[in-house]
Amino acid sequence: MNTVSWSGDRHWSQMVCDLRDVAGERSALHPTITISKLSAQYRTVEALRDVSCVANSGRLTGIIGPNGAGKSTMLKAMLGLIPVSGGTVLYDAKPLMDQRDRIAYVPQRTQIDWTYPATVWDVVMMGRVRKSGWFRRFSGVSRRIAQDALERVGMSGYCDRPIGQLSGGQQQRVFLARALAQEADIFCFDEPFAGIDQKTQSIIFNIFHELARADKTVIVVNHDLGESITHFDDLILLNTELIAAGSRQQVLTQENLYRAYGGQVGFFAGEAA
Amino acid sequence: MLEALIEPLQYGFMQRSLIVAILVGLLCAVVGSYLMVQRLALLGDAISHSVLPGLAIAFMLGANIFVGAFIAGVLSTMAIAWIRTRSPIKEDAAMGIVFSAFFALGITLITLIQKSNKIDLNHFLFGNILGVTSDEVWNTAFIAAIVLLVVGLLYKELLFYTFDPLGAQAVGLPVNLLNFGLMLLIALTIVASMKAVGVILVLSLLITPGATAYLLVKRLHQVMMLGAAIGIISSISGMYLSYFFNLPSGPAIVLVASGLFVLALLFSPSYGIFTQRHSDSGALLLWREIKQLIR
Numbered sequence: 002m003n004t005v006s007w008s009g010d011r012h013w014s015q016m017v018c019d020l021r022d023v024a025g026e027r028s029a030l031h032p033t034i035t036i037s038k039l040s041a042q043y044r045t046v047e048a049l050r051d052v053s054c055v056a057n058s059g060r061l062t063g064i065i066g067p068n069g070a071g072k073s074t075m076l077k078a079m080l081g082l083i084p085v086s087g088g089t090v091l092y093d094a095k096p097l098m099d100q101r102d103r104i105a106y107v108p109q110r111t112q113i114d115w116t117y118p119a120t121v122w123d124v125v126m127m128g129r130v131r132k133s134g135w136f137r138r139f140s141g142v143s144r145r146i147a148q149d150a151l152e153r154v155g156m157s158g159y160c161d162r163p164i165g166q167l168s169g170g171q172q173q174r175v176f177l178a179r180a181l182a183q184e185a186d187i188f189c190f191d192e193p194f195a196g197i198d199q200k201t202q203s204i205i206f207n208i209f210h211e212l213a214r215a216d217k218t219v220i221v222v223n224h225d226l227g228e229s230i231t232h233f234d235d236l237i238l239l240n241t242e243l244i245a246a247g248s249r250q251q252v253l254t255q256e257n258l259y260r261a262y263g264g265q266v267g268f269f270a271g272e273a274a
Numbered sequence: 275m276l277e278a279l280i281e282p283l284q285y286g287f288m289q290r291s292l293i294v295a296i297l298v299g300l301l302c303a304v305v306g307s308y309l310m311v312q313r314l315a316l317l318g319d320a321i322s323h324s325v326l327p328g329l330a331i332a333f334m335l336g337a338n339i340f341v342g343a344f345i346a347g348v349l350s351t352m353a354i355a356w357i358r359t360r361s362p363i364k365e366d367a368a369m370g371i372v373f374s375a376f377f378a379l380g381i382t383l384i385t386l387i388q389k390s391n392k393i394d395l396n397h398f399l400f401g402n403i404l405g406v407t408s409d410e411v412w413n414t415a416f417i418a419a420i421v422l423l424v425v426g427l428l429y430k431e432l433l434f435y436t437f438d439p440l441g442a443q444a445v446g447l448p449v450n451l452l453n454f455g456l457m458l459l460i461a462l463t464i465v466a467s468m469k470a471v472g473v474i475l476v477l478s479l480l481i482t483p484g485a486t487a488y489l490l491v492k493r494l495h496q497v498m499m500l501g502a503a504i505g506i507i508s509s510i511s512g513m514y515l516s517y518f519f520n521l522p523s524g525p526a527i528v529l530v531a532s533g534l535f536v537l538a539l540l541f542s543p544s545y546g547i548f549t550q551r552h553s554d555s556g557a558l559l560l561w562r563e564i565k566q567l568i569r
Contacts, residue, residue: 101446108441118491118496119492119493
């Protein structure tokens with residue numbers, strides 16, 4: 002186990018490994034994201050209507066729904082990345098927007114210009130920008146944390162590789178490493194499994210589960226209703242408005258899925274209630 | 275050869291030109307790299323055309339023309355942003371509308387005051403690096419110091435923001451402020467470069483050296499540094515060409531920068547058209563490139 006001390010710096014691998022600390026923090030805080038009546042629109046088109054639900058720490062929460070159901074919109078509205086037309090988002094009983102340094106957000110891979118002149122290392126170090134503070138260089142501690150994050154996702158041999166020369170799965174793992182390096186409490190991923198290989202998918206899910214065990218909040222927009230759905234603890238099922246939210250078993254009922262998808266459902270058969 | 279290059283430097287005007295050439299080459303490449311990676315090359319063009327009326331009005335009022343030009347440049351970016359957010363007009367159309375309007379106003383104003391004053395419209399449009407005054411050298415040096423300091427201090431934040439604006443916003447970086455700051459840096463850089471290459475050709479020094487470097491190196495700060503070296507070489511060479519052959523300085527600088535870009539395009543180790551496929555002869559390659567273009 003990791004016994005190195007980083008002079009007071011809260012290091013995630015320590016938090017994962019030291020179960021007593023984790024248990025202590027859980028009972029003391031157990032923070033929840035509470036979303037109330039969240040609405041958003043693109044110009045005149047309503048994209049999200051009065052969505053209220055919670056996302057618990059220590060759980061892997063998936064946002065699912067058909068195309069154009071507002072899954073990504075909900076994540077962005079929650080994080081203040083698009084203007085909302087109403088609603089509040091609390092974390093730990095305080096507005097989430099006042100605690101942005103606790104958020105790690107990974108956008109859809111297709112939203113990024115992968116020809117940008119940067120290496121894998123440059124991207125992972127972006128996860129340390131906020132923690133480093135203005136006008137400051139990256140500290141040795143930050144470098145260690147970034148290095149560890151790259152090792153976690155199996156990309157430590159690629160530090161000097163330009164990001165444009167990575168496969169889709171490798172790009173996604175680099176982004177995951179950046180999120181880990183942020184040492185955040187809330188991890189949000191927008192379609193991390195779109196167009197990636199099986200190996201990367203299992204690496205990513207393993208890390209998601211570890212984060213959840215460390216009492217982090219992990220929220221994932223997921224398009225796929227196949228086998229991957231069984232990895233999630235909780236689900237938020239959307240179709241512009243909230244269809245259902247709660248544990249996976251509660252949400253994945255024929256009735257809920259019919260209401261969200263209107264019949265043409267091809268979800269993982271073993272999950273049908 | 276060396277003597278021929280050093281000899282002109284005994285003249286004060288050549289010393290001033292040399293300093294401005296170095297500063298402008300450096301500054302444009304560093305700031306222009308941000309334009310290139312954000313695909314905002316056209317915005318650089320828009321701002322540079324838009325500084326003209328500010329310059330003319332400042333001249334009429336007897337104010338500092340650098341300040342006037344800067345204000346007009348910033349106003350133009352605000353006008354573009356305003357049209358884009360308040361109407362269904364897209365950004366590129368908004369840029370076209372705003373910069374042509376500002377440019378037309380500038381040309382009109384300068385033509386009016388040109389008659390009664392000793393100023394030359396051509397120098398603003400195409401630059402006159404051999405004619406810089408010591409005041410202008412100081413202004414340029416002052417702007418260069420500010421811009422490079424800001425880029426140095428905000429490097430990691432600007433890298434994050436220009437690569438992944440949403441990710442940067444999510445962790446709470448003040449992205450609107452960073453974006454506005456970047457626009458200010460671009461406007462300042464254009465104002466500082468006016469005298470060397472003129473407002474029409476400054477786009478070349480903003481984009482071409484960085485694009486050349488981008489074909490050769492892989493990280494943003496390397497693009498900036500190599501781009502700066504290329505920009506400085508271009509502007510000094512252009513200055514000498516202008517001196518020895520009595521050429522307009524701005525176009526001479528731009529032609530050198532463009533020539534270096536073509537060399538990188540053809541011979542870059544990773545992207546070079548002639549270095550990519552070794553087995554074919556040059557003539558065959560050229561033919562294949564042409565065929566691909568018209569396919």
